[in-house]
Amino acid sequence: MFKRVLVANRGEIALRIIRACRELGVESVAVYSEADVDSMHVQLADEAVCIGKAASKDSYLKADRIIAAAEITESEAIHPGYGFLSENARFAEICSSCNFQFIGPSAQVISTMGDKATARATAVANGVPVTPGSEILADEDEGLAEAKRIGFPVMIKATAGGGGRGMRPCFKEEDFRSLYKAASNEAIACFGNGDCYLEKLVLNPHHIEFQIIADRHGNFIQLGERDCSMQRRNQKIIEECPSPLLTPELRKRMGEASVNLIKAIGYENAGTIEYLVDDKAENFYFMEMNTRIQVEHPVTEEVMGCELIKEQIRIAAGEPLSQHVLKSQPRGHSIECRINAEDPYNNFTPSPGRIDLWYAPGGKGVRVDTHVYSGYTVPPHYDSMIAKLIVTAATREIAISRMKRALGEFMIQGIKTTIPFQQEIIDHPDFKSGNYDIGWVSRFLEERQGS
Structure with a gap:
């Protein structure tokens, strides 16, 4: 060690x-x-x-x-x-x-899976389903021709994109050129690479990701899925484990595909494979792989009874995966809310500044991961997330009730946060029934604005 x-x-x-x-x-x-x-x-x-x-x-x-x-x-x-x-x-x-x-994994694996077009080709080569799409495009003219071949709607994606950057959905031909330029220019500004490709846009999908982890002793496993569909502008707001959408049969297929892929590329350490799942929970499509720990990893830890950061360090030191991780089985349900320093009722404008009062919730099944405290000043230079509130319970219904209680206990004064907005979501009938997809937040905000 x-x-x-x-x-x-x-x-x-x-x-x-x-x-x-x-x-x-x-x-x-x-x-x-x-x-x-x-x-x-x-x-x-x-x-x-x-x-x-x-x-x-x-x-x-x-x-x-x-x-x-x-x-x-x-x-x-x-x-x-x-x-x-x-x-x-x-x-x-x-x-x-x-x-x-x-x-983390090797530089070669990061390079292979970090480039979205290469990662997609790697998935195809190993039998993992992908949406119909294109190769890297020379320009918007070639892109438009490919979009017509694939059929609208399409998703324009920068090959070096990430975190929702360099992505634009396009529903009709006349909007394609401007959206292509916007995606490419954003990717150039953020990542120094404006190359783009296309994927068929799956309407009303769920965003499901599988946690994988592997060591150098031949252990390649998956630790279940997380549903990250509750998102705004491709930024996740609430995540849960397990997904309320997946059937046992689909969960098994996706888990096996994930393990087969990491075996094929010789992956080592923790990572996440992200998929789109159609609204009927029948088909899944590879999106990308994150060759790092995810923000939402705590919900997997709580359900699977493991500590992923410690396993990452142990693997890098040459040790095998812990036996309790190799033998872990899911138990209960966990939900995470990302608490951001933003004003949800002013177009989610960042709200940096001094925190005058900070009181975090507690009690059974409540976990708060944060670096802030009363008197801390949130700087304006970085991502706006200031805490993660994670609750775990025996059932999804109890976990939702626990999250509602915990959000109500959270007291933060001096800055605006996303807590009131997350309280609305948690209490909404659609969330309670699991009837949501990656477009739900956008539709909800449009309806609220219209009313």
């Missing part, structure tokens, strides 16, 4: 990794920007190193500064968390060349 791990991230995931290290008897090193000097992950790490100014491009995205911090603190491994450099194949390669163990 490592003696010291550097955490190349911030916020709640950095704190989550630091706590996992401590339970494993491993020292942790935090890196932070000038804006994050008061963040809890900085306070609780064994050592902390400032790596730059507030902007991500001047700190958390500076690979050379992270490597330098690892060198001066004599760290042995680097955990990238999610976001920032977590799916950057070049960063993983640099870690390896500088003799630091990257806690």
Whole structure:
């Protein structure tokens, strides 16, 4: 096992990794920007190193500064968390060349599965269903011809996109060129690559992802699914495990396809395979693979009785998957709400600023993952998520009631948050019945605005 791990991230995931290290008897090193000097992950790490100014491009995205911090603190491994450099194949390669163990898959696998077009081709080659689509397109003219061949509606997707960036649904021919340019330009701005391809747009699908994990000892397993369909502009709001949509037969097929894919590419460490499932729960289609830990991993942990961050560290250190993980079976139901510093009644405008009062809910089956506290100032430079509220219960019905209670207990003063909006969703008949898809939030907001 490592003696010291550097955490190349911030916020709640950095704190989550630091706590996992401590339970494993491993020292942790935090890196932070000038804006994050008061963040809890900085306070609780064994050592902390400032790596730059507030902007991500001047700190958390500076690979050379992270490597330098690892060198001066004599760290042995680097955990990238999610976001920032977590799916950057070049960063993983640099870690390896500088003799630091990257806690994640190899640079080659990240490169293969991080490029959406290559990942799609890899899925096809291994018998995983995909939606009808195109190769990488030369320009919007070729794209329009392909869209006509596939048939509208289509989804325009940047091959280097992620987190909802570089994606545009197109329902009719006359809108195609402008939407193609918008997706390509956004991808250039965010990822430096504007290449796009097309997929047939599956109407009213569920967004289902399977948690996978593998070690270097020949263990390749899946730990069940998460339903991430409750989302706004491709950003997830509420996730749950298991999905209320899947039948046992479909769950089995998707789980087997996921395991077959990670075996074929020689995957190592934790990751997630994302699918679209049609509204009749009959067909599923590969979307992409995230070669990192996901924001919503706690719902899997709660249902499967495991700790994925600790397993990530153990795998990177050369240890096999824990026996309790290999033998884990689902039990109960878990729901996660992402608490964002946004004003849900003002077009979800970011709401940075000082938190005057912070009181987190508690009680049986309630978990709060966060890095903030009363008196903490939420900086305007990063993602707006400030906490994850996770509840777990014996049944979905009880979990919904528990989440309603927990959201009602959460007290945050000084900034706006998404809690009131999530209370509306949790209490809605459609959510209670599981009758929702990835377009539900958009339709709900349109109806509310119209009324």
